[in-house]
Amino acid sequence: MNDATKQNLESAGINTEGLVARCVGNEALSLKLLKLFLQDENYPLLVESLKNGDRDAALRASHTLKGMTGNISAERLFALFSEQVARMRAGDWESAASMMAEISPAYETLVGAISGNLA
Amino acid sequence: MGIGKADSILIIDDDPIVRKLLGNIFSAKYRIVEAADGPEGLYKLLDHTDEICAVLLDVIIPGMSGIEVLRKIHAKGLLELFPVFLITSEFTDEVLQEAYTLGVMDVIAKPFLPYMVEKRVSSVIELFSARSKLASTVTNQETKIKLQEEKIADLSLGMIESLATVIEFRSVESGEHVRRIYNITKYLLEKTDVGAGFTKEQIDLIALASMMHDVGKISIPDAILNKPGRLTPEEYEIMKTHSAKGAEFLSAIPSFRALDSFQYAYDIARHHHERWDGKGYPDGLKGDAIPIYTQVVAIADVYDALLSRRVYKDPINAAQVLEMLSSGECGAFNPLLMDSFFSVERELRKFYKPAN
Numbered sequence: 227m228n229d230a231t232k233q234n235l236e237s238a239g240i241n242t243e244g245l246v247a248r249c250v251g252n253e254a255l256s257l258k259l260l261k262l263f264l265q266d267e268n269y270p271l272l273v274e275s276l277k278n279g280d281r282d283a284a285l286r287a288s289h290t291l292k293g294m295t296g297n298i299s300a301e302r303l304f305a306l307f308s309e310q311v312a313r314m315r316a317g318d319w320e321s322a323a324s325m326m327a328e329i330s331p332a333y334e335t336l337v338g339a340i341s342g343n344l345a
Numbered sequence: 346m347g348i349g350k351a352d353s354i355l356i357i358d359d360d361p362i363v364r365k366l367l368g369n370i371f372s373a374k375y376r377i378v379e380a381a382d383g384p385e386g387l388y389k390l391l392d393h394t395d396e397i398c399a400v401l402l403d404v405i406i407p408g409m410s411g412i413e414v415l416r417k418i419h420a421k422g423l424l425e426l427f428p429v430f431l432i433t434s435e436f437t438d439e440v441l442q443e444a445y446t447l448g449v450m451d452v453i454a455k456p457f458l459p460y461m462v463e464k465r466v467s468s469v470i471e472l473f474s475a476r477s478k479l480a481s482t483v484t485n486q487e488t489k490i491k492l493q494e495e496k497i498a499d500l501s502l503g504m505i506e507s508l509a510t511v512i513e514f515r516s517v518e519s520g521e522h523v524r525r526i527y528n529i530t531k532y533l534l535e536k537t538d539v540g541a542g543f544t545k546e547q548i549d550l551i552a553l554a555s556m557m558h559d560v561g562k563i564s565i566p567d568a569i570l571n572k573p574g575r576l577t578p579e580e581y582e583i584m585k586t587h588s589a590k591g592a593e594f595l596s597a598i599p600s601f602r603a604l605d606s607f608q609y610a611y612d613i614a615r616h617h618h619e620r621w622d623g624k625g626y627p628d629g630l631k632g633d634a635i636p637i638y639t640q641v642v643a644i645a646d647v648y649d650a651l652l653s654r655r656v657y658k659d660p661i662n663a664a665q666v667l668e669m670l671s672s673g674e675c676g677a678f679n680p681l682l683m684d685s686f687f688s689v690e691r692e693l694r695k696f697y698k699p700a701n
Binding site for chain 2: 259294
């Protein structure tokens with residue numbers, strides 16, 4: 227990972243050091259994981275289920291996204307999804323849904339940074 | 346399925362990122378097998394059973410929950426072969442309790458720290474490996490011990506056979522008599538109804554015991570033992586004492602009394618000349634008062650005497666021997682024993698040289 231890439235990923239909210247550490251120093255793997263993240267379909271699923279009021283599906287999707295963002299060390303998104311899941315579990319659906327206002331832009335930035343920097 | 350080291354770790358998780366992260370932790374020392382859901386996990390598990398040394402299982406997976414997968418693994422008794430680790434962010438008490446009850450080795454929280462997962466999983470894999478090595482060492486040793494026990498048993502058989510043969514040798518007959526009585530007694534007990542109710546071990550002991558039926562002959566003077574003609578009544582009375590003397594002799598030797606076959610040997614020595622009609626010696630036992638194994642040795646003894654050359658007679662051919670036995674001319678026997686005896690006599694004849 228060159229410095230520029232690192233910078234860009236960091237700006238998008240990824241703790242690159244933490245990510246590589248989780249990969250036990252295997253940088254190539256860390257990049258692979260980021261690419262895998264791009265294949266995720268849980269985000270559109272989350273958006274869809276919140277629109278339809280499908281609470282079970284929304285919770286599953288958010289929970290999965292929480293795990294995935296945690297694993298790639300996208301720390302801010304991890305915190306956001308954690309909070310969203312907590313609110314959903316507490317039954318605060320409206321406030322959970324309202325978090326999408328923060329989540330969506332952060333998610334889009336992240337995806338943009340990954341696809342932009344990794345061929 | 347291959348034969349060889351169990352060195353594969355099966356990772357069941359629907360998140361490809363998690364599978365790669367976990368795989369990466371172990372890929373240096375282990376082979377990694379991945380599955381994205383319960384059914385695929387089970388399929389791969391059954392396909393690779395011999396190679397798997399650990400399973401990492403997520404709880405929330407599509408199709409079948411991780412707990413259901415765990416239940417199935419448990420039902421197949423596979424938890425004894427390899428450790429299963431639950432890796433999950435779901436930590437409800439219910440889930441934990443059922444998991445531990447089913448026999449999960451450990452529950453590792455998500456998000457996980459690589460060095461922690463590595464440590465916890467490898468330690469257990471090593472323990473399982475050491476345990477199975479120990480089990481096979483124990484099995485090897487058990488096998489060795491068994492072989493030694495068999496050697497000792499062979500030794501005992503050899504010693505008893507030697508003793509009996511040495512005593513028999515005085516009467517100029519070959520030591521083959523002892524071996525034939527052993528073979529015939531064993532055959533009748535193993536292959537016919539008369540042996541019903543005896544275990545294989547007991548039959549072996551009885552056969553061994555049968556070799557000592559005539560040890561009492563050591564007390565009979567040569568002149569009588571080897572007289573080529575008919576015995577006088579007085580000589581016959583002396584000859585008859587060999588049964589009681591034989592039993593006495595056996596019980597006088599402490600190490601003989603200690604043998605498992607002693608009870609059989611004592612009775613066989615003392616009573617192998619008793620008759621079904623009660624007219625035998627020394628105790629005049631009648632019918633079923635004579636233990637069946639003693640009756641077997643008795644008929645074997647008569648059969649052998651008739652078929653073989655003796656100092657006082659020539660061998661008699663088989664057809665005539667059977668005639669003499671069934672007519673009651675040569676002893677009185679249990680009718681059921683006779684039936685069994687005649688049913689296999691052809692086979693018993695094989696213990697004798699072709700002349701008969």
